Amino acid sequence: MNVFTEIRELVLEMLATLQADGVLPEGVPFDNVAVEPPRDAAHGDMATNAAMVLAKPAGKKPRDIAEALAAKLTADDRVTSAEVAGPGFLNLRLAPAIWQKVLRAALEAGDDFGRSAMGQGARVNVEYVSANPTGPLHVGHTRGAVFGDALASLLDFTGHQVTREYYINDGGAQVDVLARSVYLRYLEAHGQAVAFEDGTYPGDYLIATGQALKDKVGDAYVDQPEDVWLAEVREFSTDAMMDLIRADLKTLGVEMDVFYSEKSLYGTGRIEQALETLDAKGLIYEGVLEPPKGKKPEDWEPREQTLFKSTEHGDDVDRPVKKSDGNWTYFAPDIAYHFDKVSRGFDALIDVFGADHGGYVKRMKAAVSALSDGKVPLDIKLTQLVKLYKDGEPFKMSKRAGTFVTLRDVVDQVGSDVTRFVMLTRKNDAPLDFDFDKVLEQSKDNPVFYVQYANARVNSVLRKAREAGIDVTEATLGAADLDQLAHEAQISVAKKVAEWPRLVEIAGRTNEPHRVAFYLYDLASELHALWNRGHDEPSLRFLDDTDVAGTQAKIALARTVTVVISAGLGILGVTPAEEMR
Template sequence: MNIFAVFEERIGEALESLTRAGSLPEGLDRRRVVVEPPRDASHGDLATNAAMVLAKEARTNPKALAELIAAELRADPRVTEASVAGPGFINLRLDPAVFGDVVRAALAQGEAYGRGGAGGPVVNVEYVSANPTGPMHVGHGRGAVFGDALANLLAAAGRQVVREYYINDAGAQVDVLARSAYLRYREALGEPVGSIPEGLYPGDYLVPVGQRLAAAHGRDLLDKPEADWLPLVRDTAIDAMMAMIREDLAALGIRHDVFFSERTLQHDGAVAKLLAELRTRGLVYEGRLPPPKGQLPEDWEDREQTLFRATDFGDDSDRPLLKSDGSFTYFASDIAYHRAKIDRGALELIDVLGADHGGYVKRMQAAVKAVSDGRAVLDVKLCQLVRLLRDGAPVKMSKRAGEFVTLRDVIDEVGRDPVRFMMLYRKNDATLDFDLAKVVEQSKDNPVFYVQYAHARACSVFRQAREAFPSEDFSPQALARADLSPLTDSGEAEMMRLIAQFPRVVESAAAAHEPHRLAFHLYEVASAFHSFWNKGKDLPQLRFVNQTDRKSTESRLALVEALRGVVASGLGILGVGAPDEMR
């Protein structure tokens, strides 16, 4: 039960009534009308901007229109007060019975409460896509968690989601990986290799790859020219790196439906075919690009190039498709890759990338628009850097990786749940300080502990209730029949309001592609629950379990179970556990 959607529909009925009465013109565009929680909870339970967004089109004063709408809503028995505020906002206060119905709906639906049936086109979410050249670092982890939670969120909102990983297994970086692994192969055979040459990957993670090559091939590869051994070593090294990456992702509870190989695009001729098609459509031409603004980069060449008309589709500049040696640019491969996604049925594409890919956004959105004839849309979500700290001090590099702290090191130290929740407890485009000491603290200042503790406490309430009333049925089905009229305290009302807001949070967070909204809401829910728990310490009549008052106990248990279900469902969407006990 989404009371915001219910009252959005009710406001639509009010507007239709005013139209029939001649107070409003026909055909008003209602798409910008929203029903949301008021900024200040003291103003009521719901607020709408209907008069503000419709007044201009209706050629009337916003405040006057708000009064007309409010008068219609006052006739609704569920509305106890409809007031006009400021220049034309309408605040609604609802009968408490409405929130009782919300609690019952949450009890009846369990963890399905708040999940929608939005439908719409298939959504392809591409995330992680780390180069298969070594273990994942903490920055990869942020994109991995964000993408996975976003995919979960979209699925919870009713969308059909494809989770995808793009394997960058073509290009210079995997040749460097092969040469680095070959050095470890020689080392495994007892050859002196000295220090790792500059330009190769120095981490110890390639030592097992070298040992595997030595066990499989003995000394046979030593006598072969690089052109012969490089493809074999490259394939072995990529397979080993992807196995390691999959293990790291599994440790975070992250899964993908599709692992798409960049190399297949080249082997299948997909890039060349797409460029020929774009050329036929007049979207590719030979020309020169103006120099970049400011100081010229050392690698800039003033030469005639094969260019994609990206500016025709909203980009700031046309973009090269071929390098000076005639090979495809990364952009050309990326266009073909996104076309492959569209050909597989996805018309809504989301790419989760590191912050250093900011220059990629406009060109790829232009490319997607071009190759789909405007049918597909691309949203690129950039994840900012993660600063890894311990008690406020920067953490040193990993010995195994050689250049950075691995994601697996962090997971092994603090656990999956703190990593996932804290990666989501800040908006993706803001830098994140991740303190290894603070994320395991058991305090209100540690959001993941605070939210999980709310679920554990709710479970403990039921353990207490079953000890106090051993013969009672406290199942969700039985509690849905409870009388909820005793829930009159302001703390109880706040918990019911937050339970009622949950479906809207899921829907709006999915629409905005912002999982942090859900993490913030869960912290609010937890805070309201802990506050009421503490209130009961001082006021025995407000305790969740009162052995001398079965009726109030039953009412509060219904509220606690509905709240517990919201926390469990929300944590599940974020990919975080909901423990019954905290140790």
């Protein structure tokens, strides 16, 4: 139940009656009429901009429209008052029955409360992580993994068919470097002294892979030239690293539906097919690019290349797809990969990239626009850097990884649930400070603890009620006398619960799962505030064995908070805490 949608429909119905009465002219569009929470909760429960957006097309003063609309709305039992504010905004106060109806809907729906059909079954491909298969995932990948996974769950919750996809970058030179690095560990496993030169991967994580290669082939590759072993060691090493990456993701609760290999694009005609599709649209040509803006590099010289006319689809400059030596650019297989996604029939594509890929956004959007004739939107979400701290100092790199802090390092320190929640406490394109001490702190300043504590508190009340012999089954709570919830602190909690369905749809439309984490903190704050009010006002305490009906009503309210927390944490990939230890 989305009470904001319900009241908006009421507003639209009353606007239609104003048209029938001749107050508003026929044909005035209502598309931009919104009903949302007021900026200041003291102004009311909801606010509508109807008079403001209709004044110009209707040729009337906003306040005149607002006053006429207010008279219509207050005739409905659901609206107790409608006050005109400022130049013509309309602030509404709703009857308690509205909030009671929301609470009953939440209790009946359980974890599905707020689940939306907004997506109408649209097929969405969410590609995330997609790290080079050259080693364990680092903390930057962790943020992208959490964000992408939560976004996929959010889209599922809002009625989309979601495919979680990982693009294996196994077609470039970095995989040859991996193979050479594993070969050194292989020689080391045979007792040889080796030196890791610049450009190789010295991390200890390859020791086991080198040993595994020895176990498989024995001494067959010892002291053999590269052309003998490179191809097979490359495949063996890539498979080993992908097993490592899958295991890393599993510790974070991330499981992909599809792993797509870049290598599968080469020598199969797929790159050529994608570029032929663009060529047929007149978007491929031979040309010479202008030098880069600013200072011209000393080694720059004009070269004729095969170019994609990406400027026709919103890019700043056209982009090369084939070098003057005939080799593909990095962009060419990426075009082919996205052409494959479009060909698989997805209605929308989402790519989650690290912040260092910001320069890639326009060209990739241009490619998808051209390949799909503008029918398949591509949204690219950039995840900013994560700075790690422990004991007030920057957290040092992992010896195992050699150069960076791994996903495993983070999860081993604080656990998957804390890692995931904290990674979503900032918008994806904002930098994030991750302090190992603070994220485990039991205080209001730690959103992970504060939300989990709210859930645990309610579960504690439920346990104590059962111990006192009070019936708090789901059926009983669903039938509780919610008319008893009249205190402003109780109504405040109910209002926050009522915001959940609207919040979910907004987050789903904007592809912003961090909104869920923010909301859960606010909801927990309302619950804690009500709980604390009970210290001074006994009537607000959840348990009163002298008033069973009142207790059941108050616990029903508390139970709706855990319903929403459970659903919200489910989207974030976090397990709700039954108790705090």
